[in-house]
Amino acid sequence: MQCFRRQPKRSVSQENILREQSRRVAALNGMRLGLKDDKDLKFLLKGSQLLKVKSGSWRKERFYKLQEDCKTIWQESKKMLRSPESQIFSIEDIRDVRAGHKTEGMEKYAKDVPEYRCFSIIFKDQRKNLDLIASSEDDANHWISGLAKIIAHSNSMNQKEKLQHWIHTCLRKADKNKDNKMSLKELKNFLKEVNIEVDDYHARKIFQHCDKSKTEALEDDEIEEFYKILTERKEIDKIFQKYSDAEGFMSCQNLVRFLYETQQEEDAVVAAPALIQRYEPNERAKRGNAMTKDGFLMYLLSDDGNIFNSSHRKVYQDMTQPLSHYLVSSSHNTYLMEDQLTGPSSTEAYIRALTKGCRCVELDCWDGPNSEPVIYHGYTLTSKILFSDVIKAIKNYAFKTSPYPVIISLENHCSVDQQKVMARHMTTILQDMLLVAPVDGNKSQFPSPEQLKGKILVKGKKLSRHEDPAGTNGNNNLEAEDVSDEDEAAEMEDESVKTEIQQKGKSDTLKLAKELSDTVVYCKSVHFNGFEDPSHPRAFYEMSSFTESKALKLAQESATSFIHHNIRHLSRIYPAGWRTDSSNYNPVDLWNVGCQIVALNFQTGGTEMDVYQGRFQDNGFSGYVLKPEFLRDEQTKFNPKSITEGTWGTKKKLLLKIISGQQLPKVNKSKNSIVDPKVTIEIHGVQQDNNKKQTKVIENNGFNPKWDEEFTFDIEIPALALVRFVVEDFDMSTKNDFIGQYTLPFTSLKQGYRHIHLLTKNGDPYSSSTLFVYISIEDCD
Numbered sequence: 001m002q003c004f005r006r007q008p009k010r011s012v013s014q015e016n017i018l019r020e021q022s023r024r025v026a027a028l029n030g031m032r033l034g035l036k037d038d039k040d041l042k043f044l045l046k047g048s049q050l051l052k053v054k055s056g057s058w059r060k061e062r063f064y065k066l067q068e069d070c071k072t073i074w075q076e077s078k079k080m081l082r083s084p085e086s087q088i089f090s091i092e093d094i095r096d097v098r099a100g101h102k103t104e105g106m107e108k109y110a111k112d113v114p115e116y117r118c119f120s121i122i123f124k125d126q127r128k129n130l131d132l133i134a135s136s137e138d139d140a141n142h143w144i145s146g147l148a149k150i151i152a153h154s155n156s157m158n159q160k161e162k163l164q165h166w167i168h169t170c171l172r173k174a175d176k177n178k179d180n181k182m183s184l185k186e187l188k189n190f191l192k193e194v195n196i197e198v199d200d201y202h203a204r205k206i207f208q209h210c211d212k213s214k215t216e217a218l219e220d221d222e223i224e225e226f227y228k229i230l231t232e233r234k235e236i237d238k239i240f241q242k243y244s245d246a247e248g249f250m251s252c253q254n255l256v257r258f259l260y261e262t263q264q265e266e267d268a269v270v271a272a273p274a275l276i277q278r279y280e281p282n283e284r285a286k287r288g289n290a291m292t293k294d295g296f297l298m299y300l301l302s303d304d305g306n307i308f309n310s311s312h313r314k315v316y317q318d319m320t321q322p323l324s325h326y327l328v329s330s331s332h333n334t335y336l337m338e339d340q341l342t343g344p345s346s347t348e349a350y351i352r353a354l355t356k357g358c359r360c361v362e363l364d365c366w367d368g369p370n371s372e373p374v375i376y377h378g379y380t381l382t383s384k385i386l387f388s389d390v391i392k393a394i395k396n397y398a399f400k401t402s403p404y405p406v407i408i409s410l411e412n413h414c415s416v417d418q419q420k421v422m423a424r425h426m427t428t429i430l431q432d433m434l435l436v437a438p439v440d441g442n443k444s445q446f447p448s449p450e451q452l453k454g455k456i457l458v459k460g461k462k463l464s465r466h467e468d469p470a471g472t473n474g475n476n477n478l479e480a481e482d483v484s485d486e487d488e489a490a491e492m493e494d495e496s497v498k499t500e501i502q503q504k505g506k507s508d509t510l511k512l513a514k515e516l517s518d519t520v521v522y523c524k525s526v527h528f529n530g531f532e533d534p535s536h537p538r539a540f541y542e543m544s545s546f547t548e549s550k551a552l553k554l555a556q557e558s559a560t561s562f563i564h565h566n567i568r569h570l571s572r573i574y575p576a577g578w579r580t581d582s583s584n585y586n587p588v589d590l591w592n593v594g595c596q597i598v599a600l601n602f603q604t605g606g607t608e609m610d611v612y613q614g615r616f617q618d619n620g621f622s623g624y625v626l627k628p629e630f631l632r633d634e635q636t637k638f639n640p641k642s643i644t645e646g647t648w649g650t651k652k653k654l655l656l657k658i659i660s661g662q663q664l665p666k667v668n669k670s671k672n673s674i675v676d677p678k679v680t681i682e683i684h685g686v687q688q689d690n691n692k693k694q695t696k697v698i699e700n701n702g703f704n705p706k707w708d709e710e711f712t713f714d715i716e717i718p719a720l721a722l723v724r725f726v727v728e729d730f731d732m733s734t735k736n737d738f739i740g741q742y743t744l745p746f747t748s749l750k751q752g753y754r755h756i757h758l759l760t761k762n763g764d765p766y767s768s769s770t771l772f773v774y775i776s777i778e779d780c781d
Contacts, residue, residue, distance in 0.1 A: 018178055022068045025172060029070040032165055033153040040146030041070070043139075050143075051133035056109050059133075064143075069169045070150060089123075091154060092767055095355075096122040097147045099140070104347055104389075105131040119144050122348075124764040126337070126603070129348065154767075158279075159301035159755075160294070162768045163663065167227060170194050181217040187226070194230075195666050195702030197674040233297060235659050235706070235772065239753060240296050249290040252276060263752030275299050300755060300772075307754040307773065308617065308744050315620035319404070323446035323522070324540075324570050325632050327591055328407070329616045329623040330360035332574050332599035333582075335375050335385060340580045342381045347393040353602045354397040356763070357616050359623035360407040360459075360572075360597050363390060365414050365422060373418045373425075388425045395430055398456060402622045405435075405452035407523060407597070409572065410460035416513045423515035430456055435521050445540055445568070446522060449624050459523035459543065459572075461512050481512060523570065531561045543570040547577070548585045555593045559639045563631055566594030573598045584608035588684050591615070592640040592720055594631040605761040607724070611684050613763050614722050614743025628719035640686040643716055651780035654713040654723075654746075656681060658695050659772045664702035664758075667729045667737040675702035675729040677739060679771065683713055685721035685746070697730040702739075714780065721746035725756055725771060740769055751775050 026045050027036075035041045047065025063076040072088050100115035101107050103122070109131070110118055116137040121130040134140035157165070174190035175182060182190070184207050191198050198206070210218050210226045218226055239262075243254040250258070252272050259268035259275075273289060279302060280286045280295035291299070303310050331353045335345040350361055365387055368374030373387035398406045414422065426434055435455045439447040463481055521541075528544035546554070551573045554562050565571070573590050575583070582601040586608055590598045600612055619625050630638045630648050637646055658679050667675055680694040691713055698705035715721050724743040728736035740758030756771040 021178060021180065026068040026070065029068065029165065029168075032161065033070055033150060033157070035070075035149060035153060038146075038149065040142050040149060041066070043142040044146040044150075045070075047074075048139055048143075049135065050139075053105060053109050053131040053133060059109070064132075066146075066150075069165075069172070071154075071165070071169065091147070091150050093123050093125065093127075094121055094147065094151060095124045095764075097144055097151075098122060099144050103129045103131055104385075105129060107389075116140060121147070125760075125762050158298055159768055159770070160298055163231060164227075166663070166768060167194065167230070171223065171227075181219045182223060182226075183217055187218070191703075192672060192674065195664060195674055196704070197700030230703075233660075236297055236300060236753075237293065240293050244293075248292060249285055249288070250292075250296060252289045252291075255291055263750070265752075271304075275304060278302075278304075300753060301770070305753075305755055307742070307750055307756045307775070309748045309750050312618050312748045313620060315622050317619045317624075317626040319450040319622075319624065319626075320448045321626065321632070322448060323405075323452070324566065324568060324596060325627055326449060326596060326624040327598070327615065327627060328360050328596045329356075329358050329612075330407075330409075330572070330597040330599040331358045331602045332362060333364065333377060333601065334358070334361040335364070335390065336377065336382060336582065336601070337603055339582050340377055340380065340382070343582075344383045345376050345385045346383075347385055347389050349603060350390055350393045351397050354394070354406070355401050356602060356613070357401050357621050357623045358602060359402065359404060360409055360599065361394065362409045362411065362599065363387070364411045365418075367414050367418050371418060371421060373414050373422050378413060387422055388429065391425050391429045394456065395433060398433070399454060402620075402624075403453045404449045404622050404624050405455045405457055407457045407459050409523075409597075409599075410458060410516075412460060412510065412512075412516065416511050419513035419516040423513065423519055426458070426519055434458070434519065436519065438521060446570075449622075457521065457523055458519040460516065460520045460525055461510070462520045462524040463512055463514060463517040531558065531565050538569070540568050543572065545572040545574060547575075548573055548590075549576055551590055551595060555589055555595075556641070559593050559641055560637060562593040562595075563636060563638060564634070566596065567632055567634055567636075570597060571595045575599070575601065584612075586684075587612055587615075588720075588722070589640075592686055594627055605763065607682075609763065610724060610741050610743045610759075611722055614724065615745060617743075618745050618748055630719075640717075640720070643686055643688060648717050649719050652715040652718050652746075653778045653780050654715055654749075655710065655774075655776040655778070656713070657710045657774040658707045659753075659774060660707065661698075661702075661705045661727065662770045662772065663766075663768045664705070664727060664739055665766060665769055666702065667739060674700045675737075675739060676700060676731075677702055677705050677727055678730050678736075679707065680726045680728065681711055681713075682724040682726065683715065683721055683746075684724060684743075685715070686717045688716050689714075689721050702729075715746060718746050723749065725758075725773075727758060727771065740766060742771075749775060749777065751777055 030036055030038065030041050044066035047063055049061050050064050051059055052062045053059050065074050067074055072090050074088055077087050098120045100118055101110060103120045106118055106120055110133060113133050117134050117140050119132055119140055134143060170190055170193045174186045174193055176186060184204060187207055188203050191203065206226065206229060210222045212222060240250065243258045244250040255272040256268045259265040259271055265271055276286060276289060276291050276295065279298040280291050282292045282295065285292045285295065299305050333340065334350050334353050337344045337346050337349050353361060363375050364377060365373050365375055366378055368384065374384040375387055375390055376382045376384040394406065394408065412419065433454065433456045435457050439451045524542050526542045526544055528546065532538045573595055575585055582604045584600045584604055584606060587598040587600060588611060600609060615625060616623060630636050638648060661677060664675055664677055666673065676697050676699045678695050678697045680692060683689050683691040693711045695707045695709045698707065722743055722745050724741060726741045727739040729739055730736055738761055740760065742756045742758055753774050756773060758766050758769040758771065760766060
């Protein structure tokens with residue numbers, strides 16, 4: 001049995017002093033967030049009782065309170081021996097706060113409570129939603145509005161403000177006796193807290209340098225001096241000194257020179273004055289049209305100093321080409337939150353995929369009770385959700401992230417009667433969003449994403465006698481007929497699935513209802529029978545789905561034919577049947593032959609999903625990326641396996657210097673565990689470009705590791721290449737632990753000195769974890 005040491009009881013006056021200190025710290029942090037004297041913030045800091053909802057029978061009162069750091073929320077727990085850390089969650093982990101009955105849990109278990117008292121906290125990772133009921137409308141509004149303000153203000157803080165906030169929070173945490181002073185022991189604990197190991201000699205040396213008062217404790221100005229030493233960026237000081245004068249000012253003229261010569265910014269003359277106005281904190285420098293070291297650092301940490309080209313954060317590509325000329329962000333078995341066999345199905349999975357920019361979602365439809373179709377992974381133990389609930393979720397979230405069209409990929413296993421219900425739900429719920437007729441009477445090629453803005457398309461089977469899906473709908477008297485049944489679930493390599501299929505007796509055909517057939521306009525599902533004979537071309541609206549192995553075989557053996565096919569037709573690729581764990585395949589080889597709808601399991605993080613999100617970060621995160629010219633040209637001879645024949649863009653030489661890292665997160669939350677970081681640079685593209693190089697390991701320093709290592713890469717096909725930076729915690733005896741990563745298209749790289757803002761394994765940004773790098777790109781001879 002675990003023993004707990006009893007803490008000495010504090011006097012009333014000590015408690016009052018601590019309470020006042022806590023109030024002052026909270027007020028200071030509120031001010032840093034720009035929320036001084038905010039009523040909602042004050043309410044959250046005081047805390048309140050809320051009903052936590054888990055099921056129809058589990059609804060319990062718990063106390064929730066914003067902590068003094070204004071960054072974390074403490075939640076009461078009745079569980080025995082629960083660690084203090086598990087009772088806290090960070091504001092940074094919140095993706096969304098939804099008022100009312102806007103989650104499955106609230107829809108099912110809180111319908112008896114007025115919507116105005118209900119709200120839900122949605123987390124960024126795979127954590128379950130937190131469904132809460134306030135005691136009054138006012139309390140609910142305080143929580144909803146207060147959290148929204150904190151999230152918005154935290155996101156708008158610059159990197160320097162985030163760093164300052166974080167360090168002061170860590171300092172407060174290290175001050176165990178809350179006397180606002182720091183002893184040598186507390187200083188060493190603080191350094192471990194921020195992920196840096198310093199031996200006793202160096203710790204004492206820093207301590208003595210700052211302890212001007214010789215009191216064996218740092219306070220006020222001495223702590224600020226310690227903060228300055230800790231956050232010093234000598235590598236940036238060195239760059240700044242090259243362009244600044246003796247007084248520590250970089251003139252506008254010298255900033256122009258730096259932007260033009262080093263950063264390769266073509267509009268340097270226009271950009272320099274704007275950067276000074278945007279990032280320079282010193283009013284005297286700003287009036288003199290100059291930049292100080294602080295302003296220079298703020299610029300380098302900003303979006304303008306980012307490795308990703310900020311102009312690519314907007315839609316900048318031509319969006320008026322046929323739909324088949326774009327790569328489309330696509331999800332496989334979108335309804336699943338976990339694995340393919342026993343995991344939960346949820347409408348939340350559709351919301352997450354759509355808000356991550358996904359433009360093609362999958363619905364596996366089966367007959368459900370009470371004449372209501374359900375969605376789940378057939379023949380398995382995955383849970384079931386109503387088809388109508390999924391269509392409502394798609395309607396509500398389809399265009400929140402991107403205005404460009406969403407494709408509903410239907411895998412239909414329903415009876416004719418329930419197919420009619422599906423068609424009715426789509427037409428009544430989606431209304432004008434649902435595309436039910438060709439755009440501008442276009443019957444010869446796909447309309448463009450621009451023409452289809454705000455529209456939802458259905459991909460599915462079409463009655464054969466309706467010979468022109470993009471036209472008149474043929475024989476309108478036909479009620480239903482047999483069509484081939486393409487059953488992806490039946491391909492799963494799992495014994496229980498195979499047994500289930502044998503017992504049910506599976507037919508190769510399915511009777512299709514006219515009403516459902518009529519919802520399909522531009523995406524008619526057909527079986528692939530080989531590449532078309534030019535003398536007998538297939539209709540452009542006919543599209544096939546391929547398992548990853550079939551698609552990779554075609555890419556390997558008939559790459560140029562596959563590319564030609566994908567200029568006029570859409571191709572959808574999905575994971576192999578053996579991936580019951582929801583793992584993913586590499587999408588790059590299929591993009592290289594022009595496949596548009598390369599569907600991945602969005603719920604599974606890893607290299608494949610990192611590369612996927614890296615590709616679709618481009619073009620304003622719209623979910624559509626225009627294929628390179630050589631994948632759209634009908635005369636193309638491009639073959640990614642044999643790139644010597646033809647010109648596919650200028651070859652490039654990439655010079656990369658990994659200089660330093662900043663505030664890398666702890667992988668192991670143990671106080672004494674410090675990371676040993678190393679960086680791997682990966683190139684993903686055509687086979688000849690695929691490459692990987694890595695830095696040395698820096699021991700015991702995740703706070704400000706320095707590498708200063710250079711690497712070069714030759715890039716044959718820049719238009720198809722992506723660059724991935726991965727930071728890991730090196731471990732000699734076991735597999736390295738993932739710390740963070742960032743992936744972007746080669747064509748979105750900015751040159752010069754840049755910061756890389758690292759992402760978590762779920763693809764969400766860390767608040768202040770960065771790499772500092774230098775990049776140069778040259779044309780190859």
